[in-house]
Every structure is written in structure tokens, then in C-alpha cells.
Amino acid sequence: MRDNLFTGLFPSSLGKLSKLQLLDLGENRLSGQIASSIGNITQLSKLSISRNNLDGIIPGSIGNCKFLQYLDMSRNKLNGSIPKEVLSLPSLSLYLNLSHNSLTGSLPEDVGKLTNINKLDVSENMLSGEIPETIGSCSSLEYLYMQGNAFRGSIPLSMASLKGLQVLDLSQNNLTGEIPKELQSLPFLLYLNFSFNDLVGEIPAEGVFSNASRISLMGNNKLCGGVPELHQPKCPTKAMENDCNFICFDASNAIKLAIIIPCVILCVLLMLVSVLAYRRRVSKKKSSAVPIDMDHPAQVSYKELYDATGGFSDHNLIGSGSFGSVYKGLLNQMEGPVAIKVLKLGTKGASESFMAECKVLGIVRHRNLAKLLTCCSSIDYKQNEFKALVYEFKGKRSLEKWLHHASINYKSRKLNFLQRLNIAIDVASALHYIHDLCEIPIIHCDLKPSNVLLDVDMVAYLSDFGLAKLFLKTNDASQNETSLVGILGTVGYVPPEYGLGGIPSKEGDVYSYGILVLEMFSGKRPTDKIFENHLTLHNFVKDALPRKLVQITDPTILSSVMEETSTTNAEMNEQVEIHAETESSNGNLSRTGIAKDKDCLISLFKVGVACSVESPKNRMRMGDVVKELHLIRSNLLGVRIFG
Missing domain, CATH: 1.20.5 (Single alpha-helices involved in coiled-coils or other helix-helix interfaces)
Structure with a gap:
């Protein structure tokens, strides 16, 4: 029921829906207090009531929701302290957002019980006291936002234990003491903001601190040292002392x-x-993610898959590709719907594709990779060979559908600017993982919009590893395992060197990713009719930057401006060129947001162009792409929050 115009008090009768698993009332006009009966919905896994006018305290009865993974109460008028019952939910693993309220008191030490939480946001409240050392026990934490409060004391040393931390924002508090040097050893930290506190002493110079563009320390007048780009005074010598x-x-x-x-x-x-x-x-997590046994791949029977899909009926068909068709189905042993990919074994290379996909997805685990649940290698009712792969079902289908599908279901809700940026980051993170962070590096070889799946929260997942190549750690090229069959990818996304007989490479995936980014923000396929002769999507964008930004941007991103102002395309471009003062609104470019969002758009297009240059050695690396996109998003959200 999200994003409507519902008014009135928060309905206490919702507590009668005891088997409800997902409740989303965000972006409405509900008022009053959150009914304590919410704790009666004990099966809840996701609860979002953000962006309403709710007040009063957060009911401790939410602690009864033992399966809750996602909780968003941000941007209301909630007051009082944060209940310990909420922070004691071990099931909270995806998201806890209490930001932009009027919460008071300290952050309870029970926050350390959120050992599985991925993203924690308590920013823009009136919280005080010291940040508890127990925050270091949140071992799965990747994003931590605590800015805009009244926290005092020193930055906990235990934060150095958050080895997966990517973003840390402690700005606009009353923190004192030195910056812990241990933070420079965090391997994945991409962005750090300690601005507008009262920190003292020497700024570390390694890790994230070595890149001045990745940190913000303004408003701390007692800091010294650090990398030269920070332009801080040198620290006094301690020899005399x-x-x-x-x-x-x-x-x-x-x-x-x-x-x-x-x-x-x-x-x-x-x-x-x-x-x-x-x-x-x-180590335990890795050992628990047991790969599928390739010697005995039959994990589910043909009959079960046949029954789950209604006999593989067209009614359940949700997509098809070069090696098979994908059906939506319900298996008794699975909690929710699944996606069943049935291979066309008459197609050359289909069996190799099956083995490649089983092997690749059996050894990797990442939040932005489609999860392979099980597989089937059997005989169908006509005594023909049958092979299928069973994945988690993603309710929003593929990125291809959202970008180009003519159906009214997609046309009515186009992807906005921020959604596209988030999807670009998700895909880049997945590629960075399989290229650089896997025990065995993997080349996808077929990156395109139809192989990017979206779930109900618009989180992107990279899928279809049927052409993937595994690179074992050996110097002998003959030892490299390969499953490549036929054409190495899809026309329009295949890097030019593949057409000249080049071997699959990380740089080839980077090229395909660059084309994907250009397509997402231009709205044009690389095989569009306008790209004939020597014109390509890469050159089309490159030649237009930066002055002809509107001509190359997907009109649906700019649609809100067109509707509100009735301006022509030429007039809109003129407004961009004269740098009108602007800010973002609702994820799209707003009427007053052209100039600032223009910079983000240009940066995104430049990433796409840099990834899709003709020379493989001149293309960006995926690790650098991830960092650059996170910085772009930080700038965009910075405008949205503080602009």
C-alpha cells in the first residue's frame, strides 16, 4: 500500500493479520501512534512505515516479530528512546532505518546484538551519549549512518572490527578525541564522513584516508597531518615533549x-x-554455503518441476533465451515461488551451459548474484534428456523489461534516476566480486539487461552464467576451465576484441557493463537503428558530452520536468547549459534540480564511456567503477538530504 494518499490514524486492527509477512505503508499521510498490536504480526519479515506523520514512541512489542529482517520507520515524528527489544532481534539482517525522527536518549548497548545487520541508519535524530563499543559486534555491517545527532565521546576502537564496512558517516555530532588509526585497515571502506565534530590529533594517511575525495573532515579545526590533498597543518613534533x-x-x-x-x-x-x-x-558461513555436488546434480525430480509449472505451461512462462526457457513455479520444499530455467538440449552447447552455470553458481555467494537453489538432470515423460536450474524468483522480472518493455505494467512505472543508479551499483558490485574477490575469478561473458533481475525492492541480481568462464590460479593456459560455446555473448554488448578472436577477459565484461550503463541512462539499445555505419552507442554519448546532455538522456528520467514546466527539449537543454540552480526530487530530475543532477548524470555517462572504450587496457577496473558510483550516489544523496 506504499506511495498512496492514505490518511487517518495507524490502524490497530492490522494486528489481527497474524500471518502477514510483508507490510509496506510507506509514503502516505498516516498520523497518530504506531499501534502496539503490530507485535501480534509475528510472521513479519519486512515492515516499512517510512515517510508518514506518525508520532509517539516505537512500541517494544515489535520485539515479538522474531522473523523481521527489514524495518524502516524513517522520516516520521517518532520520539522517545530506541527500544532494546528492537535491537535484540537477531533476525534483522537487511535494513534498520530509524532516521529523520526525534528519537532521544542514548544508543543502547544492545545494538551489538544485531550481528547480521547489513545497513543501520539512526541519522538525523536527537540521540546523545557515547557510541557504544558493542557496535563492533555488528560483524555483517556494511553501511552505518549516525550523522546529525548529539553523540559525544570518542570514536569507538571497536569499529575497526567491522571488516565489511563500506560507508561510515558520523558527521554533525559532538565527538572528541583522535581518529582511530585502526580504521585505515578496513579493506572495503569506500566513504567516510567525520565532518563537524571536535576531533583532534593526526589524521591517518593509509586505507580510505589516502584518498581525499573519499573522506570528509571539515569542521574539525584541531586535526592535523594526513595526505597533502587535505591541506591540513602539519602536526607538531613530540621530540621536546x-x-x-x-x-x-x-x-x-x-x-x-x-x-x-x-x-x-x-x-x-x-x-x-x-x-x-x-x-x-x-569460515562457518563459507562452509555452510555448500556448493551443488557436480557429480550428483539431481537435487529435484522432473515430476516435481512438471507439477510446479503446470506442465511447463505458457501461462507460467516468464522468459526465454538462447539456451532455454524460464518458468515461474511453486515447489513444496521451497517457501516462495521459484524461477525454473529449462534448457533446450537440442541447442548446441546447452549441456555445457548447464554444467557451467552449476559450477559457477555453486561456488559463489554474493548479495547481487542470482542464487541457485537446486538443479535437475533427469529424463522427461517422453524419455528425453532433461536438465533444469532452479533459482530464487525475483518479482520484478528483468532490467530489460523495465527499460524497453511496451506492456502497460512497465510503462506506467518507469525506473527513476536513483533506481537506475542503484541498479548500476548492484551490477558493478557483482562483477567486482566475481572478477577480483572470488577464490576462482569468473568471467560472465554475456552481460546485458535481460540477465539483470530485479526483486520487489528493486535490488539487482546478475544472472545467467551459461557462457561463464572460470580461471583457475595457474600459469598453464591449457589448465583453464572453460565452458564457452558458440558466440561469446550478445550482439551489441560483445567487446570488439572478441570479434577478432580475443580470449574472454575481465576487460570484456567491463566493456559490456559500460554499454549497459549507457543504455540504462540513454534509454537506447546498442542495436538501435540509429547506430548504423560507424555510429555506436559509445560514440553517440561521448560526442554529446557535456553540452548535449538532454539529447542523450532517457526522456522518462526528465519526464517530470517536462510535465510540470511544459518546456521543450531545446529549452530544457538551455536550462542545463546555463547551470540553473537545482536539487533532486522523487528520484527523477526535478524542476529545480537540473544543474546539480546534471553533474551526476555526466559522471555516470563518463563511467559508461570509460568502460566501453575500444582498447581493453584503457578500460576502468570494476573495483574503481564501484568506488566511483558510490561517490556519485553520495553526492546525489547529499544534495537530497542537505541541499
Whole structure:
């Protein structure tokens, strides 16, 4: 029921829907307090009531929702403290957003019980006190937003235990003390904001701190040092102070050292124990993700798949490709619907495609990769060979449908600017993982919109590894495992070097990704009729930047401006060129948001162009692409929040 015009009080009768699993009332005009009966819906896995006019306290009865994975109460008028019952839900793994309310008190130490949480946002409230050390126990945390509160004290050293942290924002608080140098060892930290606090001392110079564009430290006048690009004063020398300390060393100092040194040793030991425990948890997670046994791939029977799809009826057909057709089905052993990919074994290379996809998806696990649940290798009712793969079902179909499908279901709700940017980040993260972070690097070889699936939250998943190539860690090229069959990809997305006999490479995937980004934001397929002779989608965009931005941007991103102002395309382009003062609204380019969002659009197009250049060695790396896109999104959301 999201994004309507519902008014009135929050209905307490919702508590009678005891078997409800998903409740989304976000972006309405509901008022009053959140009914405590919400705790009666014990099967809830997702609850969103963001962007309403709700007030009062957060009911502790939510702690009864033991299966809750996603909770969003942001942008209301909620007050009081954060209930410990909410922070004690071990099921919260995807998202906890309490931002932009009027919550008071301290952040309870129980926050450390959220060991599975991926994203935590308590920003823009009136929270105070010290940030609890227990925050370091949130071992799965990747995004942490705590800006715009009144937190005091020092930055907890335990934050260095958040090894998967990508974004950390502690700006606009009252934090004091030094920046922990241990934070520079966080391997995946892409963006850090400590601005407008009262921090002192030397700025670390390694890790994320080595790139001035990835950190923000303004408003801390007592900081010094760091990389030259920060233009901070040099830190004063401590030589004189150390000499004085040496001369003045006496018995009282010896007593202090006798106390301090054992404490330091104890802290080091505790940190080592924490690191070992973290590695053990990671090890257990890896061992629990058991790959499909390739020697015995038949995990589900043909009869079960036949019954699940109504005899593979056209009514359940949701897509088809070069190697098979995909059906929606319901299996008894699965909780929700599944997507069943049935291979066309008469097609050359189909069996190899089946083996490749089983092998690839059996060894990888990433939040933006389509999850292979099981597979089937059997005989059908006509005694023909039958092979199928069973995936998690993604309710919003493919990116191809959203970009180009003529159906009214898609035409009425086009992807907005921010949604496209999020999808681009999701796909880039998946490619970065299979290229650089996998134990065995993987080349996808067929990246295109139809192989990007979207779930109900518009999160993107990279799928269809039927052409994928595994690169084992060996110098012998003959030892590399390959499943390549026929054409290496799809026309329009295949890098030029493949047509000249080049071998599959990470750079080839990067080229396809670049074309995908250009297509997402221009709305034009690389095989569009206008791209004839020597004109390509790459050159079409490259030659237009930056002054002809409107001509190359998908009109649906600009539609809200056109409707509100009745301006022509030429007039709109003129407004862009004269840098009208602007800001974003509802994910699309707003009437007053052209100039600032223009910079984000240009940056995105430049990423697409840089990825799709003709020379493979000159293309961006996916790790750099991920960092650049996160920075673009940070700039966009920064305008949205503070502009």
C-alpha cells in the first residue's frame, strides 16, 4: 500500500493479520501512534512505515516479530528512546532505518546484538551519549549512518572490527578525541564522513584516508597531518615533549606504567580473540554455503518441476533465451515461488551451459548474484534428456523489461534516476566480486539487461552464467576451465576484441557493463537503428558530452520536468547549459534540480564511456567503477538530504 494518499490514524486492527509477512505503508499521510498490536504480526519479515506523520514512541512489542529482517520507520515524528527489544532481534539482517525522527536518549548497548545487520541508519535524530563499543559486534555491517545527532565521546576502537564496512558517516555530532588509526585497515571502506565534530590529533594517511575525495573532515579545526590533498597543518613534533617525559620520569610514572602496560596487553589479546572469532564466523558461513555436488546434480525430480509449472505451461512462462526457457513455479520444499530455467538440449552447447552455470553458481555467494537453489538432470515423460536450474524468483522480472518493455505494467512505472543508479551499483558490485574477490575469478561473458533481475525492492541480481568462464590460479593456459560455446555473448554488448578472436577477459565484461550503463541512462539499445555505419552507442554519448546532455538522456528520467514546466527539449537543454540552480526530487530530475543532477548524470555517462572504450587496457577496473558510483550516489544523496 506504499506511495498512496492514505490518511487517518495507524490502524490497530492490522494486528489481527497474524500471518502477514510483508507490510509496506510507506509514503502516505498516516498520523497518530504506531499501534502496539503490530507485535501480534509475528510472521513479519519486512515492515516499512517510512515517510508518514506518525508520532509517539516505537512500541517494544515489535520485539515479538522474531522473523523481521527489514524495518524502516524513517522520516516520521517518532520520539522517545530506541527500544532494546528492537535491537535484540537477531533476525534483522537487511535494513534498520530509524532516521529523520526525534528519537532521544542514548544508543543502547544492545545494538551489538544485531550481528547480521547489513545497513543501520539512526541519522538525523536527537540521540546523545557515547557510541557504544558493542557496535563492533555488528560483524555483517556494511553501511552505518549516525550523522546529525548529539553523540559525544570518542570514536569507538571497536569499529575497526567491522571488516565489511563500506560507508561510515558520523558527521554533525559532538565527538572528541583522535581518529582511530585502526580504521585505515578496513579493506572495503569506500566513504567516510567525520565532518563537524571536535576531533583532534593526526589524521591517518593509509586505507580510505589516502584518498581525499573519499573522506570528509571539515569542521574539525584541531586535526592535523594526513595526505597533502587535505591541506591540513602539519602536526607538531613530540621530540621536546618526549625528552621532558624522559627526564621527569619518576616512581609515580613507573607505577602508572605498571598498570597501563598489562591493560594494553590485555586489550591486544582481546582484539586478537575478536579477530579469530570473526574469522571463525566467516569460515562457518563459507562452509555452510555448500556448493551443488557436480557429480550428483539431481537435487529435484522432473515430476516435481512438471507439477510446479503446470506442465511447463505458457501461462507460467516468464522468459526465454538462447539456451532455454524460464518458468515461474511453486515447489513444496521451497517457501516462495521459484524461477525454473529449462534448457533446450537440442541447442548446441546447452549441456555445457548447464554444467557451467552449476559450477559457477555453486561456488559463489554474493548479495547481487542470482542464487541457485537446486538443479535437475533427469529424463522427461517422453524419455528425453532433461536438465533444469532452479533459482530464487525475483518479482520484478528483468532490467530489460523495465527499460524497453511496451506492456502497460512497465510503462506506467518507469525506473527513476536513483533506481537506475542503484541498479548500476548492484551490477558493478557483482562483477567486482566475481572478477577480483572470488577464490576462482569468473568471467560472465554475456552481460546485458535481460540477465539483470530485479526483486520487489528493486535490488539487482546478475544472472545467467551459461557462457561463464572460470580461471583457475595457474600459469598453464591449457589448465583453464572453460565452458564457452558458440558466440561469446550478445550482439551489441560483445567487446570488439572478441570479434577478432580475443580470449574472454575481465576487460570484456567491463566493456559490456559500460554499454549497459549507457543504455540504462540513454534509454537506447546498442542495436538501435540509429547506430548504423560507424555510429555506436559509445560514440553517440561521448560526442554529446557535456553540452548535449538532454539529447542523450532517457526522456522518462526528465519526464517530470517536462510535465510540470511544459518546456521543450531545446529549452530544457538551455536550462542545463546555463547551470540553473537545482536539487533532486522523487528520484527523477526535478524542476529545480537540473544543474546539480546534471553533474551526476555526466559522471555516470563518463563511467559508461570509460568502460566501453575500444582498447581493453584503457578500460576502468570494476573495483574503481564501484568506488566511483558510490561517490556519485553520495553526492546525489547529499544534495537530497542537505541541499
